[in-house]
Amino acid sequence: MITIDQLKKQYKEAVVLDVESLYIPKSECFGLVGNNGAGKTTLFRIILDLVRATTGHVLLDGIDVSKNENWKGRVGAYLDEHMLLSYLTPDEYFEALRKIHQLSEEDLKLHLQKFEELFNDEIIGKKKYIRDLSKGNLKKVGIAAAMIGNPEVVMLDEPFENLDPSSQVRLKKLILQEKERSQVTFLISSHDLNHVTEICDRIVLLEKGKIIKDLNEKSKMVEELNTYFGT
Ligand SMILES: Nc1ncnc2c1ncn2[C@@H]1O[C@H](COP(=O)(O)OP(=O)(O)OP(=O)(O)O)[C@@H](O)[C@H]1O
Numbered sequence: 001m002i003t004i005d006q007l008k009k010q011y012k013e014a015v016v017l018d019v020e021s022l023y024i025p026k027s028e029c030f031g032l033v034g035n036n037g038a039g040k041t042t043l044f045r046i047i048l049d050l051v052r053a054t055t056g057h058v059l060l061d062g063i064d065v066s067k068n069e070n071w072k073g074r075v076g077a078y079l080d081e082h083m084l085l086s087y088l089t090p091d092e093y094f095e096a097l098r099k100i101h102q103l104s105e106e107d108l109k110l111h112l113q114k115f116e117e118l119f120n121d122e123i124i125g126k127k128k129y130i131r132d133l134s135k136g137n138l139k140k141v142g143i144a145a146a147m148i149g150n151p152e153v154v155m156l157d158e159p160f161e162n163l164d165p166s167s168q169v170r171l172k173k174l175i176l177q178e179k180e181r182s183q184v185t186f187l188i189s190s191h192d193l194n195h196v197t198e199i200c201d202r203i204v205l206l207e208k209g210k211i212i213k214d215l216n217e218k219s220k221m222v223e224e225l226n227t228y229f230g231t
Contacts, residue, residue, distance in 0.1 A: 001026040001153070001185055002047065007056035009042055009209070017042045017209040019056075026152070027183040029175070031200030033190060033225065038206040040189040041079065044155055047187070048077055060153070073101075076151035078142035078159070086131035090123045090141045093130060094148070101149035108148070114177075115144045118170045135162040143171070147178065154178075155187040160195050168192075172199050193231060197221045 002024040009017040017039040024030050032040050045051040047058050049065045057064050060071040098108040160168050178184045190196040205213035215221045
């Protein structure tokens, strides 16, 4: 589904990403881990064409994301709060996205029902602007927004960060449900090794922009990552 080939990102002399080759198949739950500055967000931003690679390319089912717009309706993402419209309430924001994705009111209602447990009665109908939400609740709005319109690929940067423990468990359940029900391909970057190893089929470890481990055996994942991070 996603093919990455000879991808390099350089800022002046500094090479911050250098991925020779990476293939992410449909419906894989792909985890990306690495220390601060390893290049995780840069990789996500290049896949979303928010940042242009210095060399190489990212293909989504053969479409070069930097040369063609046709992939955009198939991918949902939440990287940070800059992706939200902070002057709207969550209800207004979801309504705007409903129109963009040309969904019926019933479709949106059904979509938001999936997030009822995660929202914990803090998000919908509260007449609070997005800019005034707590960090965890902001994240919940962003994740729900990323998944509107049944995208085939969902990219989440640090989805567990700032969520309370029960919300973290609810989010894991939701991701696994969506993967089962709709064969969504998830790309998840995280510093939370427990969560990411629990839900991901495969974990790639980045160090200084390079892939140094590509793990897909559950038992080995935990052991190898704990050894690497000294946890
Ligand atoms: N616009 C930019 N100009 C110069 N360097 C940049 C720019 N954007 C990112 N970088 C550098 O690229 C490297 C990778 O950053 P990136 O944000 O991708 O790391 P990360 O793995 O997501 O880190 P973290 O875990 O801290 O979020 C860092 O050294 C960062 O300083």
